[in-house]
Amino acid sequence: xxxxxxxxxxxxxxxxxxxxxxxxxxxxxxxxxxxxxxxxxxxxxxxxxxxxxxxxxxxxxxxxxxxxxxxxxxxxxxxxxxxxxxxxxxxxxxxxxxxxxxxxxxxxxxxxxxxxxxxxxxxxxxxxxxxxxxxxxxxxxxxxxxxxxxxxxxxxxxxxxxxxxxxxxxxxxxxxxxxxxxxxxxxxxxxxxxxxxxxxxxxxxxxxxxxxxxxxxxxxxxxxxxxxxxxxxxxxxxxxxxxxxxxxxxxxxxxxxxxxxxxxxxxxxxxxxxxxxxx
Amino acid sequence: xxxxxxxxxxxxxxxxxxxxxxxxxxxxxxxxxxxxxxxxxxxxxxxxxxxxxxxxxxxxxxxxxxxxxxxxxxxxxxxxxxxxxxxxxxxxxxxxxxxxxxxxxxxxxxxxxxxxxxxxxxxxxxxxxxxxxxxxxxxxxxxxxxxxxxxxxxxxxxxxxxxxxxxxxxxxxxxxxxxxxxxxxxxxxxxxxxxxxxxxxxxxxxxxxxxxxxxxxxxxxxxxxxxxxxxxxxxxxxxxxxxxxxxxxxxxxxxxxxxxxxxxxxxxxxxxxxxxxxxxxxxxxxxxxxxxxxxxxxxxxxxxxxxxxxxxxxxxxxxxxxxxxxxxx
Numbered sequence: 299x300x301x302x303x304x305x306x307x308x309x310x311x312x313x314x315x316x317x318x319x320x321x322x323x324x325x326x327x328x329x330x331x332x333x334x335x336x337x338x339x340x341x342x343x344x345x346x347x348x349x350x351x352x353x354x355x356x357x358x359x360x361x362x363x364x365x366x367x368x369x370x371x372x373x374x375x376x377x378x379x380x381x382x383x384x385x386x387x388x389x390x391x392x393x394x395x396x397x398x399x400x401x402x403x404x405x406x407x408x409x410x411x412x413x414x415x416x417x418x419x420x421x422x423x424x425x426x427x428x429x430x431x432x433x434x435x436x437x438x439x440x441x442x443x444x445x446x447x448x449x450x451x452x453x454x455x456x457x458x459x460x461x462x463x464x465x466x467x468x469x470x471x472x473x474x475x476x477x478x479x480x481x482x483x484x485x486x487x488x489x490x491x492x493x494x495x496x497x498x499x500x501x502x503x504x505x506x507x508x509x510x511x512x513x514x515x516x517x518x519x520x521x522x523x524x525x526x527x528x529x530x531x532x533x534x535x536x537x538x539x540x541x542x543x544x545x546x547x548x549x550x551x552x553x554x555x556x557x558x559x560x561x562x563x564x565x566x567x568x569x570x571x572x573x574x575x576x577x
Numbered sequence: 578x579x580x581x582x583x584x585x586x587x588x589x590x591x592x593x594x595x596x597x598x599x600x601x602x603x604x605x606x607x608x609x610x611x612x613x614x615x616x617x618x619x620x621x622x623x624x625x626x627x628x629x630x631x632x633x634x635x636x637x638x639x640x641x642x643x644x645x646x647x648x649x650x651x652x653x654x655x656x657x658x659x660x661x662x663x664x665x666x667x668x669x670x671x672x673x674x675x676x677x678x679x680x681x682x683x684x685x686x687x688x689x690x691x692x693x694x695x696x697x698x699x700x701x702x703x704x705x706x707x708x709x710x711x712x713x714x715x716x717x718x719x720x721x722x723x724x725x726x727x728x729x730x731x732x733x734x735x736x737x738x739x740x741x742x743x744x745x746x747x748x749x750x751x752x753x754x755x756x757x758x759x760x761x762x763x764x765x766x767x768x769x770x771x772x773x774x775x776x777x778x779x780x781x782x783x784x785x786x787x788x789x790x791x792x793x794x795x796x797x798x799x800x801x802x803x804x805x806x807x808x809x810x811x812x813x814x815x816x817x818x819x820x821x822x823x824x825x826x827x828x829x830x831x832x833x834x835x836x837x838x839x840x841x842x843x844x845x846x847x848x849x850x851x852x853x854x855x856x857x858x859x860x861x862x863x864x865x866x867x868x869x870x871x872x873x874x875x876x877x878x879x880x881x882x883x884x885x886x887x888x889x890x891x892x893x894x895x896x897x898x899x900x901x902x903x904x905x906x
Contacts, residue, residue, distance in 0.1 A: 307811070311707035315716045318701055322719035325779070326726060328745065329734040345745050387625040394622035406623070408901060413634060415893045417840030419862035420886040421634065423869040423878045424641035447633030450626055508727040510843040511862075515870060526729040533736050535852040541737050548730040559725035 329552070332545040333357070340542045356546035366547070368521060369528035375438045376524060377506040380445040384453050385499045387446070392457035397466070397483070407458075410451040418448065422515045429516060436522040444512050449502045456501070460494030461487070497562040504555055525551050645879035654873055666880040676864075676881065680888075683839060683860040686770060690841075691834035693778050698785025699827065703815070705790050717787075724783035732847050735776045739763075763852040770858070773844045781837070785830055792826040793819070832896040839892065840885075842866070861885045 332340060334352030360366055395403060425444050426435070434440030464487045472482035513524045523531070529551055532544045645666055647659040670676050701720075705713050723731075739746050739762045750757040762768045796819055804814050842862035849855050849863065859867065865885065869878025 304811075307707050308709065311704040312709055312712045314704055315701075315708045315712045319712075319716040319719035321779070322716075322723040322783070325731060325734045325738060326722050328738060329730065332737065341743055343743075343748075345743075345748055383629075387629055390622040391626035394619040398619045398622075400619065408897070412893075412897060413630065415836055415889060415897070416634070417836075417862070417885065417889055419840055419842050419865055420882045420889065421637050421641065423865060423875060423882050424637035424644055425633070426870055427644065427875060428637050428640060443629075444633050446629050450629060454626060508729070510729055511846075514846065515866070518870075526727070529729050529733060530847045530850070533733055533847065533851045535850065539740075541740065541743070544733055545737065548733050552727055552730040555727045555730075556722065556725040560721065563721065563725075 326552075329545050329548050332542055333549045335542055337540070337542060356542040357550070359540070359543045360546045360550065365523075365528060366550075369523050369525045372438065372517070372522060373507060373525040376441050376445065377503055379438065379442045380449060380506040381499050381502045383442065384446045384449045384502050385457075385495060388450055388453035388457050388498070389495065391450075391454045392461050393483070395454070396458050396461035407455075410454055414451040414455070418511050422512060425512070426515050434516075436517055436519045441513065441516045441524075444516065445506050445509065448509075448512070449505055452505075453498055453502055456498050457491075457494060460491055460498070463494075464490045500558050500562045504558055507555060641879045641882060644875055645883050647876050649874070649876035649879075651873040653875070659876070662876070666876050667884075670877065670880050670884065676884075679859050679861060679864045680884075686774075686841070686860060687835060687838040690774055690777050690781075690838040691831065693774065694781040694785055694834050694838075695827070695831050697778060698782045698830075699789055699823075701782065701786040702789035702793055703819070705786070706793060720783035720786055723779060724787075726780070728780065728843050729847070731780055732776060732844060735772065735779070736848070736851055739772050761852070763848060764854075766854065766857040769848060769853045773841075773848055776844055777838065777841065781834060785834070788830050789823060789826060792823055796822045829896065829899065832893070836889065836893055836896070839889065861888075 331347070331349050333356050334349035334354070335346055336351075336353060336355060339346045339352075391406075394400075395407060429435050429440040429444070432440070434443070468486050468490075469479075469482040472486045473479060477485065508526060509524075510526045510530070513527050517523055517527060529544070529547050532547070533539060644659075646661065646663055647653075648662045648665075649659045653659045701716070705716065708716065738744055741747070741759055741761045746762075747757040747760050750760075762772050800818055801814055804818050809817065840862060841860060845853075845858060845860050845863050846866070849858055855863070855867065861881070862885075865878050865881050868881060869875050872878075
């Protein structure tokens with residue numbers, strides 16, 4: 299196709315492509331660049347395009363304040379417990395949906411789809427009330443509970459795609475060779491699912507790590523903030539904005555997510571399409 | 578499914594011993610055995626997930642319906658039992674011009690953002706086919722990077738880019754001849770929403786561009802060539818061959834954008850805290866938050882939330898129906 303395209307079209311496409319790439323990358327670059335610049339270069343009429351002569355002062359500012367570590371601890375606890383619980387629950391449900399035929403199976407799958415469409419904003423008022431009456435506001439457990447429910451539908455949906463991807467015939471063969479149904483599943487299918495489980499877990503991690511709305515609702519106390527809340531609090535209007543430090547904080551929060559995302563992205567897209575396209 | 582015509586021909590009929598043949602002949606020798614026999618409900622496997630969903634979503638939903646029919650304000654927060662008011666909250670809301678203002682604002686914002694995202698994403702996907710390989714790779718890596726950025730991190734960077742005093746955007750626009758020195762973007766609702774739109778479109782385009790580019794690879798080269806031989810120009814090929822193939826994917830992706838952009842919260846909330854006027858920039862999500870958790874009027878907030886859920890159902894119905902059809906086939 300590209301070979302037959304006229305020259306002018308090709309040139310236009312290339313120019314637009316490079317411009318779009320610049321717009322896509324620049325904010326990310328600017329975040330990292332500003333993180334290394336000293337205050338007098340940040341607060342200057344002319345932007346400094348390269349971090350030459352930069353230092354780690356901004357990172358020191360961020361890491362030196364205790365608030366970052368508090369938020370990191372909260373974020374890690376919430377995210378890890380969400381991932382572990384969600385992947386365990388979702389895995390069981392995905393196996394049920396993929397390997398068993400039972401009444402209500404299609405309704406269950408559809409319910410997951412519908413739940414996924416529910417905006418958090420449509421429920422957070424009563425979730426807040428519920429957690430408040432259970433004394434779970436500002437607790438890792440409370441936030442984990444609502445996170446698990448948020449992540450579950452997607453997790454079941456994707457894992458089901460992965461389980462579907464392992465042919466049942468493999469299990470049948472093992473059963474003919476003398477395995478019980480459970481043994482066949484654990485010895486044959488489960489090892490083949492490991493990459494799918496890891497990818498789904500990582501994706502759940504990214505979702506919980508980045509989540510903002512429910513965190514605002516559940517973690518109202520300053521010392522219980524997760525990292526996104528911690529970061530956004532620095533751009534509030536009445537603070538003297540120290541952009542260098544904020545960008546250093548942004549960079550620190552973004553790095554693990556970007557790396558994880560790049561690692562699982564291809565697999566997730568494959569899982570997504572197989573989950574969405576196959577019946 | 579792979580039909581018999583496309584499977585590799587086998588040399589001789591082998592003894593049908595094991596399930597090692599291609600999918601189609603699965604039941605040939607054992608007509609009584611279904612692939613996945615109907616079994617009693619595997620309740621042990623489903624229970625944890627169902628329980629979690631029931632506790633964290635089901636119960637709040639029921640409670641919210643009840644709450645929306647109660648007078649539940651500050652005095653109830655301090656222990657007075659809520660009184661039942663029936664549909665009073667809804668009546669009050671429906672007659673409140675501010676709710677309609679916020680609703681219309683949310684819908685317009687949602688459609689503008691979804692539309693802009695679709696146009697830019699589709700455009701990039703179409704152009705990607707004509708780029709030279711290195712340029713395409715550069716663009717795809719860039720989009721992937723933007724896609725991977727956490728929402729709050731991108732928000733802070735864009736706030737820094739739009740900063741009144743030292744932001745690059747003001748610097749650039751001044752350089753280009755505009756009068757943008759010290760321009761405060763968040764003060765005016767119109768430019769407040771412009772900033773929000775830029776952030777949202779920037780974050781959403783990669784998903785659209787990648788999905789549509791993947792769908793584009795399904796467009797048959799033969800059909801394109803045939804169309805060209807028959808004298809179809811590039812525009813005609815786009816209209817009559819490429820776009821019809823893309824249509825189903827574009828519909829799904831477009832609907833997802835609409836659903837996602839209707840529930841925008843983080844961007845608006847953070848930008849409001851950074852200096853927007855709350856009342857003039859509220860969308861449904863932030864309105865519910867400010868009514869309930871901010872203002873303590875949980876009854877009214879619950880009613881608005883139910884209203885928002887209904888709106889979402891209305892917008893989502895076509896998507897769910899399409900997925901249902903796929904699930905059945």
